[in-house]
Amino acid sequence: MDYVQAEALYMDGQFAEAEPLLRRAAEAGHVHAAFQLGHCCEELGRDQEGVRWLRVAAERGDTLAMNDLSLRLEDTDRAEAIAWLRRAAEEGTQVTAAHNLGIFLEEDGELEEAERWYRRAVMCDYYPATRNRLALLLEKVGRQDEAETWYRLALEEMTKNEDPAQRDDDYEANTGIMLNLADLLERTGRGEEARDLRDRAANRS
Structure with missing residues (x-):
């Protein structure tokens, strides 16, 4: 019961209220409660304690905690x-x-x-940002044709899945995909298409 209530408070951004309930659940061995407690501690300004709980969750097998711990x-x-x-x-x-x-x-x-x-x-999974990273890497090692394919896949998925009303980090990253493809097109002699893409990117701001 503690965890159910704690998760609702956590998801609602009520971190101070969620913390004691998450702590009880985490101390009782609940894996994901330890992960959420780690983030609660960070939200409450206790970063070192937050990292300790992320480590507890990671050691218990929570892959989200493993990812977040690695970034810390x-x-x-x-x-x-x-x-x-x-x-x-x-x-x-x-x-x-x-x-x-x-x-x-x-x-x-x-x-x-x-x-x-x-x-x-x-x-x-659908993840245009990874397609963009893969394309950049392929360009770096001189495989421009493959890079172009992945840029275009990312652009296609971006157009299909993006909410144009939302100006968040993903939106900015997707604009970057357009500019990366435009740069490749420019370097490979397709200036007109490159200019069209840059115009589209500029009109998104």
Whole structure:
């Protein structure tokens, strides 16, 4: 009962009210309560405690906690961060973890493995941002035709799924996809199509 009430409070943004109920559930062994308690602590300004509870949830097998813990560890223990991301991604259900693992590996120069994780992520779910990352990586290694294919897939899905009334982070990222494709088209001698795409991107702001 504690967890049901706690989750409702948590989802409603009532973090101070949710915290004691989540703590009881987490201390009793509820895996996802530990994950939510970690975020509650962070929302209440107790970041270190939040990380401790994310670690508890991750160690209990919560893949969302594994992903979020890795992002907290990125700058202090990159090897552990990658290990948690890899574990979450290997579960097969954490598309975000596969996407983030690809980013970490790409940043570390492990381009072949990064490409594998990007491809795994794009095959699992609708995620234009991953298609964009994959396309950028393919451009980086000189595979422009493949890159163009993935940009166009991302653009097609973006157009199909986006709510034009919403100006959020995804909306900005989708504008970036258009500009990335326009840059590729410009570099490969298709200036007119590139200009059309840039005009469309400008009209979205």
